[in-house]
Amino acid sequence: MAGTGASDRRPLSPHLQVYKPMLSMMMSIIHRVTGAALYFGTFLLVWWLVAAAAGPEYFDFVNGLYGSWFGRIILFGYTWALLHHMIGGIRHFIWDTGRGFELETVEWMSKAAPVASVALTVAVWIIAYIVR
Amino acid sequence: MSMQTPLNKVRGLGSAKSGTEHWWLQRVTGIANLVLVVFFIFLIISLVGKGHGEVSATLGNPLVAIAMLALILSVTWHMCLGMQVIVEDYVQAEGWKIAILLANKFFCAAMAIAAIFAILNLSFGA
DSSP states (O other): OOSSSGGGGOOOOOOGGGSOOOHHHHHHHHHHHHHHHHHHHHHHHHHHHHHHHHOHHHHHHHHHHHHSHHHHHHHHHHHHHHHHHHHHHHHHHHHHTTOOOSHHHHHHHHHHHHHHHHHHHHHHHHHHHHHO | OOOSOHHHHHHHOGGGOOOSHHHHHHHHHHHHHHHHHHHHHHHHHHHTTOOHHHHHHHHHSHHHHHHHHHHHHHHHHHHHHHHHHHHHHHOOSHHHHHHHHHHHHHHHHHHHHHHHHHHHHHHHOO
16 A cells, blocks of 8 residues: 555545534544543553552652642643543444434534533532542 | 355455454443543542552552453553554554554553553552
């Protein structure tokens, strides 16, 4: 396929640039972007687990990093990416059953998803600060 | 005209060499993630601000450890499948594609093994 040769210069089908940006399209892109972010974010969870197993000293070091203002910004973003990807996933499950393909429904879900993810993220952090 | 029966055609899976397993496993792990991540969020909320003693005791609790093991397996599997699709979509050079697909598998395996080791270590004691 790819490599060198005439097959490399095959014409490509029109891609993103020829389409007018739409909300449902942006949500699809964000679903993929949050998925990719969570992929690397998994390292933060694994590092934290390994730190807990390594002992108090190393755990305090990692905990200190996560608790710093910079760490909290990263973890806030992680929380949002996780919740947004989760809500996007639920949307996909609804579509997998063959439901929710009407334009109004797609538009409604596309608008509700970011609102719900931001609201849930803020709620999780408020609860975490209260019970701390 | 083909002499193959329809069933045999399906079993042969054609030139793609695979069927819907990838798509289906993405859904299976996705459903598992949905449940396990909700548990995980509550777990993290309960552990915010706690020191090493309390965190390691909670993570070492058998029920928590089992749920965390399930979470790690489901999440690393799900992210491996997801990243594979992203790479297959955007990386066109065949050599790079194979190299990055391999790196994807190794990264996900490393994450899973390290996390499982840590959880078992906290459960059974060092």
